[in-house]
Amino acid sequence: MQLNTIQAAPGAKHSKRRVGRGIGSGLGKTAGRGHKGQKSRAGGFHKVGFEGGQMPLQRRLPKRGFVSLTRNDTVQVRLSDLQNMPVDSIDLLALKQAGIVRAGALSAKVFLCGEINRAVKLQGLLITKGALAAIEAAGGSVAE
Numbered sequence: 001m002q003l004n005t006i007q008a009a010p011g012a013k014h015s016k017r018r019v020g021r022g023i024g025s026g027l028g029k030t031a032g033r034g035h036k037g038q039k040s041r042a043g044g045f046h047k048v049g050f051e052g053g054q055m056p057l058q059r060r061l062p063k064r065g066f067v068s069l070t071r072n073d074t075v076q077v078r079l080s081d082l083q084n085m086p087v088d089s090i091d092l093l094a095l096k097q098a099g100i101v102r103a104g105a106l107s108a109k110v111f112l113c114g115e116i117n118r119a120v121k122l123q124g125l126l127i128t129k130g131a132l133a134a135i136e137a138a139g140g141s142v143a144e
Contacts, residue, residue: 073106079131080114082122091123116140 019031033040049056081100082090092108095101101108110122112130119139127135127142135142 070106074126075101075105075108077101077108077110077125078113079110079116079134082110082120082135083114083116083118085120088119089121089123090125092125095125110135 017027018025019027020029022028030040038044038046049058051057077095077100085094085098085100087094092101092105095108096103096105107126109126109128110131111128112134116134116138119141120135121140122135122142124144125142132142
């Protein structure tokens with residue numbers, strides 16, 4: 001095999017459509033643009049969603065709700081996940097290293113799911129009231 005013999009696979013290359021090159025091409029005269037109107041003219045096009053001056057669909061429909069751009073930044077952590085961790089001092093970095101929290105998470109919130117019966121010290125994590133009560137009952141503490 002030599003570089004000057006390499007060819008594209010059969011059917012991979014298509015010849016360019018030559019519009020406005022005579023009646024025999026099938027795309028002569030109006031070049032596939034039809035007769036008259038804005039879309040037949042050179043440079044005659046409009047922005048996406050334009051409906052000829054009629055109020056566009058995206059402006060006719062009511063706006064509803066709110067989608068936060070930071071909705072995926074906080075990850076939920078179960079109490080049972082903390083029970084299975086090998087360390088006693090737990091922060092966001094420890095959760096990431098243990099594989100409980102994904103690497104891109106900016107914060108984590110501990111919630112009451114499962115049981116914990118060992119003393120752990122939480123630092124820099126969000127926590128629900130129920131989870132806080134369970135951790136303190138097990139002899140643990142929470143520092144901000």
